[in-house]
Amino acid sequence: MLPIDAAAHSSRWRHRHPLEKAVLGLGLTVLAITLPAWPGAPLVAAATLAVLLGPAGVPVRRLWRAFRLPLGFCVTGAVPLLFRVGGPGGGLVALDPAGPAHATQLLLRTSAASLGLLLFAFTTPVSDVVPRLVRAGVPPAVVDVALVTYRMSFLLLDSVSRVGQAQAARLGHNSRAARWRSLAGLGATAFVRAFDRAGRLQTGLAGRGYDGTLRVLVPATRVSGRFLTATAALLAGVTALTLVLEGLVT
Amino acid sequence: MHIAEGYLPPLHAVAWTAASAPFVVHGVRVLTREVREHPESTLLLGASGAFTFVLSALKIPSVTGSCSHPTGTGLGAILFRPPVMAVLGTITLLFQALLLAHGGLTTLGANVFSMAVVGPWVGYGLYRLVRRLGLPLMVAVFAGAFAADLSTYCVTSVQLALAFPDPGSGVPGALAKFGGIFAVTQIPLAVSEGLLTVLVMRLLSQSSAGELIRLGVFARGNARQDGQQGDEQGQDRQRKRVA
Missing domain, CATH: 1.10.287 (Helix Hairpins)
Incomplete structure (x- = not known):
């Protein structure tokens, strides 16, 4: 078994409905890419980490092992933004004065978005998601x-x-x-x-009468209204705080 | 090769999802028709998806001494055809995002477009063209795998250049920048993937002739000409050797 899937199967939130975790994890991911990178991304990352290490109970070491891979991609993906092709000096490639700011923003945004995805992946086994896709x-x-x-x-x-x-x-x-x-x-x-x-x-x-349909037992779980309300409150809180802080900065 | 989660701006993510949707929908229709006509195909297609997933997890030695992963799109397209590869590639990319944290869900559309649509179509197109020219099978396999790998990276470069235009020279400058970075590593890797695919196909033509005929890679009557050992005994011997 792969480490993330193994962790998802033994997660505290294993028996929660996948829809609840999708709204939370993917909601945070969407916020990470739609809110202004500063101060939105650090706030989203902080909120996601708090949920991951707190209520979701994901061990720090497991999270770090899974996160360092996308983090590596984020860092290598941000490096090209430090340079510009051509420039006032006449060289082929030059350092872009605005590059560090752009690269940092991109790094923050991709890191926060990756954490949102990991929140979903670490709490929801793929075997719980796939059979439910028929309803979608x-x-x-x-x-x-x-x-x-x-x-x-x-x-x-x-x-x-x-x-x-x-x-x-x-x-x-x-x-x-x-x-x-x-x-x-x-x-x-x-x-x-x-x-x-x-x-x-x-x-x-x-030999067992296969007719072309694989029947899989999907555990019956209900969508919790309280969980969804708390998720909406968290997402709204992060959005509001970002907009307020952005207003203060500018 | 995978664009990481959150890397693309929201509009780009939506646009690439819309661009890949018709190909995936077409693939879903082909796959659904196949499963309706031959219910047992579900298991073979699932096995093909698992093979694609495992293939992309193999590490190939690169010229620089490091390792990288093959895209598997060329071999997948030759074996299973591009429409089915669009669906299998989408499933594989979804699992890679959820199980390995490779790629992401907001960038799934962009990754599907480069790896499950353009790569397989370009690779399969070149493979068919070379076969039609009458060149040997393994030359066609190499050309298909090489082109599929390289075209995947070219599309990824375009996607990144459109998302992050160069401040001085715009999209063309950014394309040169991202393409230049990819070229250093990806041209040798495309050659490596082409060679690996030829070696895999050679072994498959000896050990799994029946499956390749069933997939339509070899014509039934030309199996022997395509370099296979037709007899059951030979296949069993080769299968043991491969294992």
Whole structure:
């Protein structure tokens, strides 16, 4: 299992309705990209961190491990904004005087938005979200394919990891040529195993009267009005505080 | 290759979602029709989605000595066709955002457009063109995978340039800036992905001839000409060797 999904399955909010967590997490993400980056993004990030580490109970270390990857993307994505092509000096590339401010704003915005997404991901297993997409208008055939993809991905990742270990044990990573051969073997093995597993699943399901629809038990949960009210209050509070502080700054 | 969550301004995020929507809707229609006609396809398509997800998680050695991930769009388009790849790519990108924190939900439309729409269509188009010219299968596979990878990065560069025009030279300057940064790493990576895809396809043509015929990659009668070992015994032997 992947660390974020494992954390979502053991989350304090595991049994809350995915809609509640979507409104909260994705609402904060939308605020991060729509409010002015300063002071909006730091406020959104602070509110998201408070929810993540407080009521949602996500351990700091797990959060950091998951967050450092998007943070790396945010930093590398902000670097090009420090430079401009051409300029008054006549050089091909020059430092942009307004670059640091733009790069900082972008870094703040993407970091806050990523935290909002992580709030949703750390509290909501994908297996809770996908079957409910039918009610959102996604065709059942696509939802079924997504469910099979989700469940088979973990088995394949595990398979590929074991094959990789076996290749390493047989000196399959010892030279550049061997690494390429091993990598191609890994890709081909993933294909063979995926289709082999699909064939066996098909045989098993056919024996149980498979008619083309995968019936999955979705735990019955109710949308909490109190949770949604609290979420609306938090989102409204962050928006109001941002606009007030922005007014004070300007 | 993934545009991170929150990186694009809201209008751009909405515009790229609208641009990718027709392709995904078309793919959904094709997929729904396929599942209605052949219910067992659900499992094969799910397996294909899982294969795409795992393929994008493999690390390929880059020329600079570091590692990167293949996009998998070229191989996916050759095996499953671009319309289905638009749906499988969207599912894969959604899972990457939720399970790995790669990409994001507000940038999903932009990422789908570059990785699940343009990459597969360009790669598949070139693959078909090279095949029509009568060149060997593996040349077509290399061309398809190389073009799919490179076109994905070109579109990403355009998306970033439109979102963040250069203060001095506007969108063309920003395109040169982002394209220049990508070119250093992505041209070698596109070559690497092309080579890897050829190696994977060679192994698949030996070990999974039946599946490739079923997917329409090889014509039934030409399977032997395409470099496969047709007999069951040979396939089993190769499958064991791959594993």
